[in-house]
Amino acid sequence: MSDLLRVRGLTKRFGGLVAVNRLDLDVGAGEIVGLIGPNGAGKTTAFHVISGFHVPSAGEIVFKGASVVGQKPHAICRRGLARTFQIVQPFAGLTALENVMIGAFNRTGDVAEGRAHAREVLDFVGLGSHRDAPARTLTLADRKRLEMARALATQPELLLLDEVMSGLNPTEIDQIVGLLRTIHARGVAILLIEHVMRAVMALSHRLVVLHHGEKIAQGPPGEVARDRRVIDAYLGESA
Structure with missing residues (x-):
């Protein structure tokens, strides 16, 4: 599976605040990757930088084999990377x-x-x-x-989804999960920020976990759910 999106050393600073710190992230063609972590972990900031709404302080963003660092959002979108926003x-x-x-x-x-x-x-x-x-x-x-x-x-060839299930009831969540599976079946790769864990665990091929702007774990959902660092930082013992 070839990488559609390749992020290396991605860093975003706002003054003295480091919102994202040296993030490495890949999304392969035909893959669903869940980007999870507590509020304030840097997930949405990472989306803003990848999609061109923020300029990175450091790092590399390669989409379909070409750097998109410094490109405007509309130019990145025309290349095949689209996104939704947390606040609709x-x-x-x-x-x-x-x-x-x-x-x-x-x-x-x-x-x-x-x-x-x-x-x-x-x-x-x-x-x-x-x-x-x-x-x-x-x-x-x-x-x-x-x-x-x-x-x-x-x-798009890659769709970045920022909490598309937040505020929905269980039936609506199940409907969105079904829709995302259909989107994926049509050949669209997905990078998904989501707090509805039953949904993100069911959908994702891999999970990447952020905490305080840094990646603390990645891997198959079942493996990540057993990672002590992830349990302590985000999931809790009930996971």
Whole structure:
């Protein structure tokens, strides 16, 4: 399995605060990797840096064989790396279809083609019947689906998902897990930040654990769940 994403020595400082410290991380083609750890561990900051929203203080980020350090988010997205955000903020006054068309148009450059693709993506994530609804009227679960649809409309090879299950009930979580499995089955690799452990353990081929900005463990989910450092820092004895 070839590496789609290769991160080496990634460091991000904010003044005297080191949010991410010398992180090494790989995501292979066709892989689902869970990025876990307590709040404040540096997970979302790592996403911001990988996707171009923050410039790294040090380190290497290689996507599809080429460095993306210093590239703007839209340029990285066009290369095939899309992401969602922890706080879902669609364009509230636009319809679900219009929200997704923005991502689709950025990829296709054609309005008619973008509209058709946006409709397909909304159907795929289960929002076809809500395509004309203003985003502000959608439930939290549907706004999460809309956030994923906006990312999927760019036709990514790697999808970075930041807590897409937070705030959802068990039934909604199971539905999102099913959707992610379908996305993965279509050939999209996934790097997933998530605190819903039953979901991330079931989905992930590998886990990477951050604590205070540093990687403290990585490996298959069952192995990581037994790691004393991970139990002490994050999972607790109940894991």
